[in-house]
Structure formats: structure tokens, C-alpha cells
Amino acid sequence: xxxxxxxxxxxxxxxxxxxxxxxxxxxxxxxxxxxxxxxxxxxxxxxxxxxxxxxxxxxxxxxxxxxxxxxxxxxxxxxxxxxxxxxxxxxxxxxxxxxxxxxxxxxxxxxxxxxxxxxxxxxxxxxxxxxxxxxxxxxxxxxxxxxxxxxxxxxxxxxxxxxxxxxxxxxxxxxxxxxxxxxxxxxxxxxxxxxxxxxxxxxxxxxxxxxxxxxxxxxxxxxxxxxxxxxxxxxxxxxxxxxxxxxxxxxxxxxxxxxxxxxxxxxxxxxxxxx
Numbered sequence: 001x002x003x004x005x006x007x008x009x010x011x012x013x014x015x016x017x018x019x020x021x022x023x024x025x026x027x028x029x030x031x032x033x034x035x036x037x038x039x040x041x042x043x044x045x046x047x048x049x050x051x052x053x054x055x056x057x058x059x060x061x062x063x064x065x066x067x068x069x070x071x072x073x074x075x076x077x078x079x080x081x082x083x084x085x086x087x088x089x090x091x092x093x094x095x096x097x098x099x100x101x102x103x104x105x106x107x108x109x110x111x112x113x114x115x116x117x118x119x120x121x122x123x124x125x126x127x128x129x130x131x132x133x134x135x136x137x138x139x140x141x142x143x144x145x146x147x148x149x150x151x152x153x154x155x156x157x158x159x160x161x162x163x164x165x166x167x168x169x170x171x172x173x174x175x176x177x178x179x180x181x182x183x184x185x186x187x188x189x190x191x192x193x194x195x196x197x198x199x200x201x202x203x204x205x206x207x208x209x210x211x212x213x214x215x216x217x218x219x220x221x222x223x224x225x226x227x228x229x230x231x232x233x234x235x236x237x238x239x240x241x242x243x244x245x246x247x248x249x250x251x252x253x254x255x256x257x258x259x260x261x262x263x264x265x266x267x268x269x270x271x272x273x274x275x
Contacts, residue, residue, distance in 0.1 A: 001118040002139055003207070006090050007231050009055045011275070014267040016232050017259060018056035018092065018209065020239025021046065021078065022063045027244050029251050039067070039074035044081060046243055049252035051086050053263040056235050058092040058209075079115050090235070091118045092143065092209070098123035104133035112137045119143050121187060121209075124171055128178050135180035141207075142184055146172055147199065149189020149212040168195075172202045185209055188227070190236070193219065196226035204229055211237040213262070220262065224269050232275055238262060 010016050023039045032038040047057065059078060064071035082091055097107040097120065104122075111120040112134075119141035122131055134142040147157055147168045157168040175184055188199055190212035199208070208227055213220050213236050220236060227234050238259075246254035 021059040045252040049256040056090040060094040146186040193222040
């Protein structure tokens, strides 16, 4: 997957929606629990119902690792299913890995080669030698945490130096000097819309992965006002608001309706912006 291919899909579908596949066995419809692999069957149903109106899927790996080997198999089957049937859809391993040297390289190989994801989320706290091993993989993207939507994100990310520069701004500026930095994307929470203009001044051309629209209270219109660029440059993630919209057997149908609501909003925004 190249950046231009992703942009083409966004424009063709009139959508920059990313659906989070964060599967909890306690929340999926009860009838699926009788199946051999309920997690995969749930994902498959969601994908079949929404693949034409979304451009990305983002499994949070913790929801699979929690079930041990069985969960990892479900994750592997989900990505293999996507790559075989819908290869034009962008896949994100929401793993938030962060280590140095050979360890980062092994993490990257696990997600980029073994599972064949298009991208993976990483934490930048350990600096360039924790991120550059991911960036070494051609046509793969590294999505770095920048300004997150959780309450605890304020503990460090908005700390200022004597000149008033915040830590998250330093992280963004520093990352642009790393090798293959054009393969970086950044996580910016939708509940921090007032910072998008500053972020765009630093990284005008990079994609931003934006969680927090919907269940967490983020506003799509506000995010787009300051976050869109000439190549759209946004992937808006929604997880719980779509995949758990219904606990009943028609869960996939209801999930599609919720996804379609967001897609229609996105189409109107793109049309208004002439994108």
C-alpha cells in the first residue's frame, strides 16, 4: 500500500473512515459464541457489511493477545481474510510497540512480514532508534503517537519548555529528521481539536490517525476544519460506536448503518472542500 493508493481509495469511496476491530467476547452477540472462532466470525461479518464504505481497519492487538494463541490465530485469520479479499483496504496493527534496535526490528517483522499489515502504531518515547527500524520497511507505514485523547496524555504531552514549546510539538518536529520519515503517520485524538492547526503547521503533508470520534465525544466537523489537507490526510477511527451498535443477530446490519452515517458526513465535507 502506497500513500497515493490510500488517497485514491479515499476519493473513490468518498470516505476516510477507519473501523477499529477491538473484539471483546463479553460484548459480541451471544449466538456467535457457539462457533469455533467467534472473534474471527464477528470480524468477518463486520468487514462484509462495511468494506465498501471504509478505507481502513484497525485491530487493537491487546484484544487478541488477551486470548492467548487462540486470539492471535483470530487476528492472523482476520488480516489474511482482508488481504485476500480486499487488498485495497489499509490495515493498521494498533500495537503501540516501542523498543530499540533489534527488538523493534523483530516487532516490525512480526506485523509487516508475518501478519502482513500495512502499518503499525508505535510509541516514540525511546527516540529515533526505536522508530527507524519500523521505517526501514518499504511501502509500510509507522503511525506514531503524537497527541492522544486519553486524560493521562496530558501528564507529559503538553509539558512546556522555557520557550513555551510543548513536548508533543518537539516529538513531531524531531521525527521529521528521522530516516524515511515520509512513511510516518501520527495519532492525534479527536478530543484535542484545538491543537490540529498547530499540528498541521508542523506536519502539513502526513496522514493523521484520529481516534475518539463518536463514543469518546470527538466532533468530526471540528477535526476536519483544521485537520484536512490537500490529500485529505485524515483517517477517522470509530470502534465501539460501530461494531457494538447492536448486541443482536443483525449486529452487522446495524454496524453498517452507523458506519454509513459517518461516511455520509465525510462525503459532504469532502464535497464542500472540493476534494
